[in-house]
Amino acid sequence: MSKSLNLTLGTALVSVLLSAPAFAEKLGLGRVAMPEEVAAWDMDVRPDGQGLPVGSGDVLTGEETFSANCAVCHGEFAEGVDNWPKLAGGAGTLDQADPLKTVGSFWPHLSTTFDYVNRSMPYGNAGTLTPDDVYAITAYILYSNDLVDEDFVLSNENFAEVVLPNAGNFIVDDRKDTEYTKFSAAPCMENCKDTVEVTMRAAVLDVTPNVEETLAPVVEVKQIAEAPAAAPEVVVPATAEAAPAAEAPAVEAAAVEAPSAMAAADPTLISAGEKVFKQCAACHKIGDNAKNSTGPILNGIIGRAAATVEGFKYSKPMKTAGEDGLVWDAVSLDQYLTDPKAMIPRGKMSFGGLKKAEDRTAVIAYLSTIGG
């Protein structure tokens, strides 16, 4: 490794300063990990294919699996929805302004896609896909990036043959050579420049009193949080930038307005339901300021006809169910939450369902307290 002298020297000093424990004999703590335990947790897959499970999946199956599990955030064509990551496109953009970094345009190894989908997806329901599902989804993502044909089948056997277009364009950190010497000159302390001009201002909050109504300029802010945020650039009006809004209380505030029909529900049950709801909260917002997100808002869901939240783009099957008279009540919600795909096949909700009846009862009791 490349950390060489500095780190080694640093370490020596730190060890002295730190009074680290004396080099220990084995203490005999812990216990031997059983093979089944190692197998359960050691799911990772490496660039050379180490760790791949046996299995296979084709593009067309992948399209269906992707549509059912991934498209709600990543789009039917892996093009990304809202701020969620785009997985396809962007070829040839890396040396241009605002590069689009996707599996096809940027990711160096296919193993990364398989490993991440296998361990961490679908978002909010991780670890529920079979190996064949993951092969199929990975094949579909390759297809979405025009890297394979529609009859392509990906398996543990041909996995290592797939080379992604950007694989050769990564270099190991070279700051030591390209930056450290450049940034180590003794700096100027006096008469360093004749003039100083402000060349750019944060588009700003005017702090002068009584000008709040002044229309704020548009700020372009570089997107940083890499997580599910995909778009490298977001254009946001400066007013939205008043970030310090308190959000948390919304839920409790809304909870006060319990509709009378189920107002008698047990407070313990409601509070248990609030906990269960955490599994839903990534996609479904509730409360006064709730907005449609990955899923529709759930304010006043009890007693509402299915697929009727304004502004939310429902799947066709869900719309049809609503038009056919499906109304969300304790019974229909319980059925839906048991196995969403069984009740509304090809619906948008990728959530696998709540297997425990008491969880469903609790979350329905909680939702009944969230007024519309």
Next chain:
Amino acid sequence: MSDEHNTMKPAKGTTRRGFLRQTAVAGAGLVAGATAAQANAPDPLIVEQQEWARAFGEGVDATPYGLPIKFESDVVRRNVEWLTADTTSSINFTPIHALDGTITPQGCAFERHHSGAIELSKADYRLMINGLVDTPLVFTYADLERFPRVTRTCFLECAANTGMEWAGAQLNGAQFTHGMIHNMEYTGVMLSTLLAEAGVKPEGKWVLVEGADASSNGRSIPLEKIMDDCMIAFKANGEALRMEHGYPARLVVPGWEGNMWVKWVRRIEVGDQPWETREETSKYTDTLANGTSRKWTWVMDAKSVVTSPSPQAPITHGPGPLVITGLAWSGNGAITRVDVTTDGGKTWQEARLAAPGQKMALTRFYLDINWDGQEMLLQSRCHDETGYVQPTKDQLREVRGLNSIYHNNCIQTWWVKADGSAENVEVS
């Protein structure tokens, strides 16, 4: 005075715009008030008996676990909502503009989750070591507490800290430009101690660390670094880690980017090659102007920022004595010196370090000046023990281009106006 203080502290929902306006007004009031008191009448806070000097205060146990007094309710983490699709995979910012000293209280230390903060009890906690080891092992939390222990203070900086500023001055506040950082005193067990228990095979060169949460946030770390100074920490600032920081145990990787400090750490696997996980390929790599990308850019280079005065911490007292203060840190070792300019870099003076710099930990600096009430272009520039001097944004752009996101350690400029307010700007 206490009343003005109250009006200065906005309720939690107050916008920053509102906060700044209130602050400016209250500040003006303070100056005027003090002058008036001097000129006309004795201070009622002194000559009139106050309620708190007459009656009882709260008894013990009123708050079994103490929280900051209500007057400090604006000293909180803040999120920039539109940055991410959802708060379960998002980030917020430490209110560094309002803190002093070097230790970040856990309750306002920034959070970064990839699939939400999980509730994992000590009883349910397991740590596995597997891969190229003589004996794969499983430890419980109780096991961890029986190993020889170390305590060390380290900063954790997200690689994306200041990342929004590449294209130009953007966010108006040190909290938002530099708040993806915290500094805590960690207690835990050296990873070298735990790995010695399992016995690393000679062909072991890399380690995969992964968390117990749904994202698992796997990262590859060279074995050399792991054996050198990495730690499994279970205490921070003397108490248990907070849930949002990985309770009951997280990885500490001194000086290296925050994403590697895996929270709720559940597995350490020794291997002979890097894993090239999502978090070290598609993210946390640095694309240069020619379209190639640097990988394995783990170290956080030397960086500093003036935390006050700054846009969220305007000067409220008028001309005269002024404390300029800020933070400096380096992932390559200790901070040895910090320079401050008030004229945009024409002239620099050396600031006073509150204490000698510690390796891979925050250093507090002060510059005490007599402010003439004129506008200032405030910057700080730090030096570390390797001789590295914090660069300007232009120097960084020259090497890296404009498409970078991570590792922006440039010199920051605050334009402090005559009225004491401040703005995030770039200068020539």
